[in-house]
Amino acid sequence: MRRHRFPVVGLLASLALIVGACGGSSGTTGTQRTTGGVLTIDNESGALWQCDFNPYNGSVNGQSFGILYEPLVYDNLLNDKKTNMLASAYAWSPDNKTLTFTIRSGVQWSDGQPFSAADVVFSFNLMKQHPELDLQSVWTVLSSVTQDGTDKVVMTFAQSAVPNFYQIAGQTAIVPQHIWSAFKDPVTQQIKDPIGTGPFTMSQCTGQNITFTRNATYWQTGLPYLQTVNYPAFLDNDPANAFLATGQAQWGGQFIPNIDTYYVARDKANNHYWFPPINNINIWFNTKTAPLDNKVVRQAFAFAIDRASVSQKGEYGYEPPGNQTGVLSPTFDSWIDKTQADKYGYKFDTAKAVSLLQQAGYTKDSSGIFQDASGKKLSFTIINIAGYTDWVASVQVIQDNLKQAGIELKAQNLESNAYFDKLFTGNFQLAYGSLNTSPGPNPYYELRNTLHSGTTAAIGATANGDYGRYSNPAADTLFDQFGATTDTAKQHDLIKQVEAIMLEDVPVIPVTEGVAWYQYSTKDFAGWPTEQDPYAAPAPWNLPDWEIVLTHLYKKS
Amino acid sequence: MSFVARRLEFFFITAWAALTVNFILPRIMPGNPGQAMLVRFHGRVSPQTIKALEVAFGVNTDQPLWQQYLQYLANTLRGDFGTSLTFFPEPVGDVIKQGLFWTLGLVGLATVIAFVLGTLIGMLSAWRRGGFLDAILPPVFIVISAFPYFWLGLLVLLLFSITLGWFPSGFAYDLTSSINLSWSFVGEVIWHGLLPALTIVVTSIGGWILTMRNTMITTLAEDYVKMARAKGLSPVRIMLMYAGRNAILPNLTGFAMSLGFVISGAILVEIVFNYPGLGFTLLQAVHSEDFALMQTLFLLITLAVLVAVLAADLLTAWLDPRTRDSAGV
Numbered sequence: 001m002r003r004h005r006f007p008v009v010g011l012l013a014s015l016a017l018i019v020g021a022c023g024g025s026s027g028t029t030g031t032q033r034t035t036g037g038v039l040t041i042d043n044e045s046g047a048l049w050q051c052d053f054n055p056y057n058g059s060v061n062g063q064s065f066g067i068l069y070e071p072l073v074y075d076n077l078l079n080d081k082k083t084n085m086l087a088s089a090y091a092w093s094p095d096n097k098t099l100t101f102t103i104r105s106g107v108q109w110s111d112g113q114p115f116s117a118a119d120v121v122f123s124f125n126l127m128k129q130h131p132e133l134d135l136q137s138v139w140t141v142l143s144s145v146t147q148d149g150t151d152k153v154v155m156t157f158a159q160s161a162v163p164n165f166y167q168i169a170g171q172t173a174i175v176p177q178h179i180w181s182a183f184k185d186p187v188t189q190q191i192k193d194p195i196g197t198g199p200f201t202m203s204q205c206t207g208q209n210i211t212f213t214r215n216a217t218y219w220q221t222g223l224p225y226l227q228t229v230n231y232p233a234f235l236d237n238d239p240a241n242a243f244l245a246t247g248q249a250q251w252g253g254q255f256i257p258n259i260d261t262y263y264v265a266r267d268k269a270n271n272h273y274w275f276p277p278i279n280n281i282n283i284w285f286n287t288k289t290a291p292l293d294n295k296v297v298r299q300a301f302a303f304a305i306d307r308a309s310v311s312q313k314g315e316y317g318y319e320p321p322g323n324q325t326g327v328l329s330p331t332f333d334s335w336i337d338k339t340q341a342d343k344y345g346y347k348f349d350t351a352k353a354v355s356l357l358q359q360a361g362y363t364k365d366s367s368g369i370f371q372d373a374s375g376k377k378l379s380f381t382i383i384n385i386a387g388y389t390d391w392v393a394s395v396q397v398i399q400d401n402l403k404q405a406g407i408e409l410k411a412q413n414l415e416s417n418a419y420f421d422k423l424f425t426g427n428f429q430l431a432y433g434s435l436n437t438s439p440g441p442n443p444y445y446e447l448r449n450t451l452h453s454g455t456t457a458a459i460g461a462t463a464n465g466d467y468g469r470y471s472n473p474a475a476d477t478l479f480d481q482f483g484a485t486t487d488t489a490k491q492h493d494l495i496k497q498v499e500a501i502m503l504e505d506v507p508v509i510p511v512t513e514g515v516a517w518y519q520y521s522t523k524d525f526a527g528w529p530t531e532q533d534p535y536a537a538p539a540p541w542n543l544p545d546w547e548i549v550l551t552h553l554y555k556k557s
Numbered sequence: 558m559s560f561v562a563r564r565l566e567f568f569f570i571t572a573w574a575a576l577t578v579n580f581i582l583p584r585i586m587p588g589n590p591g592q593a594m595l596v597r598f599h600g601r602v603s604p605q606t607i608k609a610l611e612v613a614f615g616v617n618t619d620q621p622l623w624q625q626y627l628q629y630l631a632n633t634l635r636g637d638f639g640t641s642l643t644f645f646p647e648p649v650g651d652v653i654k655q656g657l658f659w660t661l662g663l664v665g666l667a668t669v670i671a672f673v674l675g676t677l678i679g680m681l682s683a684w685r686r687g688g689f690l691d692a693i694l695p696p697v698f699i700v701i702s703a704f705p706y707f708w709l710g711l712l713v714l715l716l717f718s719i720t721l722g723w724f725p726s727g728f729a730y731d732l733t734s735s736i737n738l739s740w741s742f743v744g745e746v747i748w749h750g751l752l753p754a755l756t757i758v759v760t761s762i763g764g765w766i767l768t769m770r771n772t773m774i775t776t777l778a779e780d781y782v783k784m785a786r787a788k789g790l791s792p793v794r795i796m797l798m799y800a801g802r803n804a805i806l807p808n809l810t811g812f813a814m815s816l817g818f819v820i821s822g823a824i825l826v827e828i829v830f831n832y833p834g835l836g837f838t839l840l841q842a843v844h845s846e847d848f849a850l851m852q853t854l855f856l857l858i859t860l861a862v863l864v865a866v867l868a869a870d871l872l873t874a875w876l877d878p879r880t881r882d883s884a885g886v
Contacts, residue, residue, distance in 0.1 A: 040732075047841060048655060048833050050644050059645065188646040207655045207833050209732045232732055238711070239727045239831035242719055246726065417846065 037555030042249030053194035055173035056133035066544025075170035096160035252519035314394025322510030675765025683773035702763030727831030813869030817862025
C-alpha cells in the first residue's frame, strides 16, 4: 500500500473547450443530457473528513476548492489551455507587470447574494493579511490588488510575473466578502456552511461522507448535469480500492496494484484508467558536497540507472521512466528538444558510466567499487520515505544498477516528517523524491523550482525548492526571462536552453514520472476526460480540475 | 469502608502521576511541533506567524516548563484540550468526539461479548472436561486467535462482503445517512458493525476461554467444591456460585484492563473495515507530532484503565471476601 500522491494542495489543470463549459452557453442544447444521477468519488483521504470547507487551509481545501469556490480562470495542468471562470477576460500590460481582470457579471453566491469584483479584491487582500492562507505564495510576487470601476480588478507586480498567472488566476479560490469579513480570525475559522459560486453546494457532511448537491443557480446555465456527488472518506488504500472495484464508486483517484485484473477485468467494457504524468520523481544530488559537486560523477549516475527497469519493478510500470531533459513526456512533448537529448543520449549504459568515472580519475578497488586517489570510496546514502513502498522498491533497483557501475548506495528509509526535514534543509547526500510544490501547466514550473537558486537556501535553512542547492546564474537568467514574456515561441526556446543545462550538468536525475491516478466507469456516466480529450487533469484530487470534470459528466440515459 | 478509601487514594495518586508523565513524554520526543508546522506551511509564513500559531496551539516553547505544566493541569481540569495540529483548526475535543462513540460502541461491545462468551465457554468446558464442548471450542478459538488480525479481517471482508455481498464493505452506517436515533439508522449501524465486531470477538475470545478453563479446573479440585457436592447442591449452583465465582477473579482483572484499552480503539479493524474510530486518529496524531491530540488520547486511555481497574478492585472485593479482609487489616 502506498500513499503517495500529490498533497491536495497540488495540481491542477484545466481547460475545456468541448462541452462548452466555458461561456455559459453550452450544455443546454443538442445532446439529450438530462439533469440527474448520483456519482460517488473514490479517493483515499487517509482520515475521516473534517467538516471544514475553508479553501485556504491546505489540509481541507481538497473538499472545497473548485467544486464550491472557483478560481478566476481555469488553467489546464496538462496543456495550459485557459478557460475563463469568474473572470470573463484578462489582459497583461505591455511590460507584463500589471494584470487586469474583467469580472464576470451575473454570478451569484449560493446564498443568493451577487458576486462582484469586490469579492475578488477582498479574497486577495485577505491572503496578504494572513500569509498562512496564501497557499500559493501569490504575495511573494504581487504588489497590490485593487478594484477599478465596477467590474475590473487590477493586480500589479514588482517584476514581470507571467507564469504566476497560473497560481493567481488558476489556483486561488475566491470567497464571499459578505461572509468572510465577519470572521475574527480566518486562519482558525472553521467553515461549516460554505457559501461559494461553484457548480455544487455542500448539503451534508459527516466524518465518513460529504454530499454535494447541484447548484440550481450556477452561472453556467444548465450545468452541472449531475444531481448529487458523494465523496466518502477512506482511511486506507485497500478499502478504497475494494469500494471502487465493486462498482460502488464510479470515479477513482487510486493507486491500485495489478489494476488490469483487480479493476478492469471486473467490467471490461466499462472500467477504464488513464495515468497522465504530472511531475518528476528525481534523484536529488546535494551539489554542495564532494564528489557530488562534480558533474562527471552525476553524469555517470545518469548512465548507470536503468529507468525503464525502475518503472517496471518499482512502479508496476504505471509510472513511466523519466528523461534527462526534465520535461514530462508525453504530457509536455512539444517542449522537448529531441535533437539535444539525442546528442547526449542518456540511456542505461553501465560501460559508459564506468568510463566516465575512470576519466574523472576514479579506480575500482578489489570489491568493485570506485575510489578516488585518496582511497575514498564512491559510497553514498540516499534518503527516502519508508511509507512509500513503491519508492523503496525503486531505490532497491537503483542500488543494484549503481553497484554494477561501481557505485555503492545505501538506502535510509525515513518517516515522512524526518525525511522532509532533511530534504528541505539539505541535510542529505542523495535524496529520492519529487518537489513538494505544485507542478504547473508547462515545464517551467517544475524546472524552475528544481533549479532556480532563488528557491533554495543555505544548508540548514528550509528551501522551498532546489533541495540539492544547485546554483547556476545562467539557469536563473533563463527562468527570469521566461517569467517576463508572454511569447510562447520565446518560452519554448528558453526551456530548450534549460534542457541543455539539465543534460550537461545533471543537477537532478528524473527517474520516473509521477502520474495522476485516475479510474472511471462508463457504465452509468459519460463525459470523462481521456487521453484523446484531456480537458482536465483527471484525478479527483486535482484541484480545481475536479470541478471541470464534474461539470462535464452526465448520466447516460 | 477503609478499603474503598485506600483504593480511591491510590486511584488519585496514579491519575496525577499519569497526567504528569503524559505531559512530559511528548516533550522529550525528538522533533517539535513548530518544526512540523514549518514543514506544513512550507516556508510561506514568517517565524512571527509560527510563533503566533504556536501560542494558539498551546505549544509556546518560550514559557518555562513549570508554567506550561500548571497551565496544562488547569486546562485539562477545565476540559480544554487545545487545538489539533493534524486537524487544524478543529479543537481536540471535537476530533475525539467524532471517533469516540464508534470506538466505544464497536470495540466496547465486542470486548464485553467476547468476555462473557469466552468465560462461559471456559467454565462449561472445564465443568465437562473432555466432553464434546471441551474438545472442540477451546482449540478452535485458540488457533483462530493466533491468526494475524489483518489477514482474518480481509478474508472475512472478501468472503462476506465483496464476494457474497451480504454485508457492506465499510463505514459505520450507510454513506448518505445522517446520524439520528431512528430505528432504521440503528439497524444500519448494527448491519455495518456486525462483520468488524464478529472478527474482534472471534480473535479475542480464545484468551478468555483458556484462562477461565484453566482456573476453573484448579478451582474444581478445591475442598469446598467437594464439600458442596457432598452437601448435594445442584450442579448448576456449584458451577456458578462455588467454582465459577472464584475462578472468574483473574479473568475479571484482565477484563478491566482490556476495557480500559477499548479507548485506544482497534486500529486494524478501522483500517480493514474503513470504520471511524479513535485508533486511526491516535496513529495520525503520533505521526504528525500532534501533541495536543496525542496527550488527550493518552490521557483518556490512562483514565479509562484506572477507572476500570478501580471498578474491578471493588468488584473483586465483593466477590472474594479474602481480599477485603487482608486489605482491611
